[in-house]
Amino acid sequence: MSTFSASRYTTEYQAIAATLPGQALVWLKELRADALEKFSAHGFPSPREEEWRYTNVSVIEKKLFATVSRETPLPKLQVVDAEWLKSFQLEDTWSVVLIDGHFSAEFSDLDGLPETVSVMGMADALTKQPELLETYLGRAVNNTEHGFIAFNTAWFTDGLFVHVPAKQVLEKPIQVLHIVTQSDVMAITRNVIIIDDMAEARIIESFAGVGDNNYLTAAVTEVFVGRNADHSLYKMQSESEKAYHFGGIYIKQAQDARFTHHNFAFGGLLARSDIHVDLDQASECELNGLYLGVNRQHIDNHTRIYHLKPHASSREIYKGVLGDRARGVFQGRVIVAEDAQKTDSQMNNRNLLLSNEAEADTKPQLEIYADDVKCGHGVTVGQLDEKSIFYLQSRCIDEETARNMLTFAFANEMVDKIKIKSLHDKVLEQVLVRFPQEGVEKSWL
């Protein structure tokens, strides 16, 4: 049955294939053809696949979302409310805005970007930087990974391209804002971020939708962090409450590279993130995650840290807060190759359930093939600690406020790790609107 629906997408594909960017590039045509073939054969991932066992995306197959083509003038596109957009845009950043899967020159702002640095839409980049893209696109993740990757490769309409040359330090963060303005459409973007040796950059991927539109976002981001380079990548996912979201981030870290990822998964009816990192010698990675689920949200985070070479370290903390009938999924794999001696790895997942009907599925997996390593992991699923509630009550705080304070505090630990002030404040706002805030005094935080 999944093959049937997938083939509906495949049939539609013929109509849009010619409008997709990069037509002149033979390598890309081949890559897309291969992807289409794989997607036609297997469709979207199924819960029969181990890495998708908690998340059923068959509804996406059934819906048949439509691509928004660049050529079609979009009535809605013009009426993107600048004020609304601003509520997601961060001050003091270079900003790239993608609307319904297409780069918008009108809303993007790259003033003052150093000339040596390239930041542009993917469609532009395929014209201006084809060699670089031939080298990198599809190298951090390939079409065989799972159905969404193949789907994304075949269908992507645009995306973000960033290249920071060696030794360049970007003093301002870059924000890429993926927004979807309509129902029944899909925004399929491919993003490539290249941070060369010894360069430093901070990038924020934000996802948002208008109102309670029902749409699909499928973004694949490939990240290459060069030798001794330093990259922080943030993901702020606040899709509309009826949206489907797939966002995969695949990172290759060269020797001595440092990479930090912060994943804030707040929106969508069904949202899945992949964060997969390959670590070369003595590189360091840190994965932080916070997922909040209310109503009937289903939020799935899948992380994979692959220690390929010796002396690398990884630190991972994912926290989930789940209320109502929400379901949170955490699958964290750490693989230590035979060669990766002296690996130092810690993985932690903590879930707070606010209602009896909320659910958390957590599955840490350590696969260790080297013998001289330090690896640890821990998971918890629980409710608020009664001792802490009483302690706060004994300090004059009523029980409801105490519960709200403790819930907020649990989540806030992850928010406090954000080092960009404007982003910190935005994320904090988003946390506060999603949970009971009675008694939590924002102005004191």
Place this chain on the structure above:
Amino acid sequence: MLTIKNLHVNVGDKPILKGINLQINPGEIHAIMGPNGSGKSTLAHILSGKSGYTVTAGSVAYNNKDLIDMAPEIRAREGVFLAFQYPVEIPGVSNIYLLKAALNAIRKHQGLSEVDAMDFLTLVKGKVRLLEMDEKFLYRAVNEGFSGGEKKRNEILQMAILEPRLCILDETDSGLDIDALKIVSEGVNSLRSPDRSFVMVTHYQRLLDYIKPDFVHVLANGQIVKSGGPELALELEEKGYSWLESDQVAA
């Protein structure tokens, strides 16, 4: 201020307090001593409203109000303060946030407006100095990663800021080094006033050298088996508890 009459308390089916009688008047300091497991913390918890206990008989009146029926936060707002034997760590909530929330809850209860931000800082910083703490503690999460002694000192800091009427100190001295004991004791002494009372649970005479009690009570096996003046503590230091317990058995 506090009148406890024939108080019986169970945990599940197990009787822990078996008929406590205690009268505490404004301005008095009462020390409660007694062997491990005799029910001292249980008494402190019952006064502050911790759940999990059943009062099977007796009454507790605080300023002529029935304390047992009051929610813990109402007791706290009415001026009952427990400095915990084992203070709880609250990751993600800063000390200063909690202090402000607590102080404002009290003020609201008293029909006052929120504390002015500058006045609050002045007040808090003054108390931090009184207890010779580092101001950085204010911005750290409540008790998180604090050493045993730092946690105890933090409890007294909260007490100094909230200015309760009935201060219950459950083994505040254990875990404090000699200098800290002195500083904390001075902090407590500075809070002494004719309308503020203290109940201090302790195992050691040392604390009572610094904070001189008006009365000393011995709690053993859920009952107050002996009461006296400060000299009783000295006697206990010398002889231990066994003579009292056998007394009790004989009686």
